[in-house]
Amino acid sequence: MSSGDTVTQFKGIPIVPAADAPRSGEKYRTPQGFVAIKDGVKAGEAQPPRQRKPTWLRAALPAGAGFEAVRATVRDHALATVCEEAKCPNIGECWNAGTATLMLMGAVCTRACRFCAVDTGNPHGWLDPQEPYHSARTVQLMGLKYVVLTSVNRDDLADGGAAHFAACIRHIQQLNPITAIEALTPDFQGSHTAVATVVDTGLQVFAQNLETVRRLTHPVRDARAGYEQTLDVLSYAKQHRPAVLTKTSLMLGLGESDAEIETALDDIRAAGVDLLTLGQYLQPTRHHLAVERWVSPQEFARYRESALDRGFLECVAGPLVRSSYRAERALERNNAGLGTTAGLGTARE
Numbered sequence: 001m002s003s004g005d006t007v008t009q010f011k012g013i014p015i016v017p018a019a020d021a022p023r024s025g026e027k028y029r030t031p032q033g034f035v036a037i038k039d040g041v042k043a044g045e046a047q048p049p050r051q052r053k054p055t056w057l058r059a060a061l062p063a064g065a066g067f068e069a070v071r072a073t074v075r076d077h078a079l080a081t082v083c084e085e086a087k088c089p090n091i092g093e094c095w096n097a098g099t100a101t102l103m104l105m106g107a108v109c110t111r112a113c114r115f116c117a118v119d120t121g122n123p124h125g126w127l128d129p130q131e132p133y134h135s136a137r138t139v140q141l142m143g144l145k146y147v148v149l150t151s152v153n154r155d156d157l158a159d160g161g162a163a164h165f166a167a168c169i170r171h172i173q174q175l176n177p178i179t180a181i182e183a184l185t186p187d188f189q190g191s192h193t194a195v196a197t198v199v200d201t202g203l204q205v206f207a208q209n210l211e212t213v214r215r216l217t218h219p220v221r222d223a224r225a226g227y228e229q230t231l232d233v234l235s236y237a238k239q240h241r242p243a244v245l246t247k248t249s250l251m252l253g254l255g256e257s258d259a260e261i262e263t264a265l266d267d268i269r270a271a272g273v274d275l276l277t278l279g280q281y282l283q284p285t286r287h288h289l290a291v292e293r294w295v296s297p298q299e300f301a302r303y304r305e306s307a308l309d310r311g312f313l314e315c316v317a318g319p320l321v322r323s324s325y326r327a328e329r330a331l332e333r334n335n336a337g338l339g340t341t342a343g344l345g346t347a348r349e
Contacts, residue, residue, distance in 0.1 A: 062092025
């Protein structure tokens with residue numbers, strides 16, 4: 001290695017400069033100067049080969065006048081959305097409906113959940129002070145009627161980023177007074193003060209994802225996350241601001257049993273949660289947890305009915321459903337337009 005080579009070592013793993021497009025599992029140095037792992041899980045922890053996806057998981061290609069208009073705006077103004085970054089299969093539907101999801105507080109998470117492909121590292125307190133304004137301007141430029149704000153976990157910040165998250169919400173409200181806002185937040189390490197900071201902004205929906213059943217919480221989620229902690233965050237948010245709708249999500253296909261799903265539904269409802277989404281877990285890279293089973297549309301329909309029987313205002317369920325899927329339609333009580341055998345998708349050769 002020459003003296004001018006910028007690649008360094010960190011605990012025996014090469015650090016690749018960000019400009020060199022690191023591969024999944026490699027460490028690299030971000031433009032802000034800290035080290036992160038691409039896709040959140042180190043290389044070398046490969047899981048069994050991914051199973052072939054069933055036909056019902058083949059989504060239609062995104063198209064439509066609304067989608068094309070939003071995509072042109074995103075390109076022209078170099079905007080960033082989770083919809084594109086996460087390669088969401090539902091991007092066409094949501095953008096056509098004037099809905100999108102924005103990621104706040106950077107693209108590097110302090111946690112390393114084994115289902116998630118967000119890069120992992122320690123931002124050492126870095127935040128973009130212009131992000132509240134830029135977020136509001138993005139919503140304005142995209143002409144969004146409903147925006148979902150989410151973020152990475154920021155355990156490096158004293159309040160978990162709650163104040164910054166709230167500032168983004170308030171700027172959006174000021175610049176886009178008719179846009180409805182849903183906040184899909186970190187768990188803030190269970191801090192009620194942090195939760196109140198976000199819920200007190202006057203947003204419409206507060207969400208924190210439980211992700212999986214109690215038994216699978218670890219190893220599916222990072223050790224700092226917790227089944228009871230998420231339920232407590234949701235319960236407190238509802239008690240603190242009863243008028244704000246609360247929401248959570250479960251991924252299925254990680255090895256959970258029907259009995260465990262039923263128990264999770266009971267626990268979520270007992271926390272006062274109003275809205276629920278259920279979707280198929282998809283392995284993002286070969287280093288992440290493997291899919292244990294493919295849940296059929298008919299099974300999702302059955303789980304949805306079970307949730308509705310428990311008193312949820314709505315449960316949107318289907319193989320391609322994600323926590324923010326057609327969020328603006330949650331209160332139509334028709335499975336966000338999917339019908340009863342949710343998420344069949346459109347098969348392609």
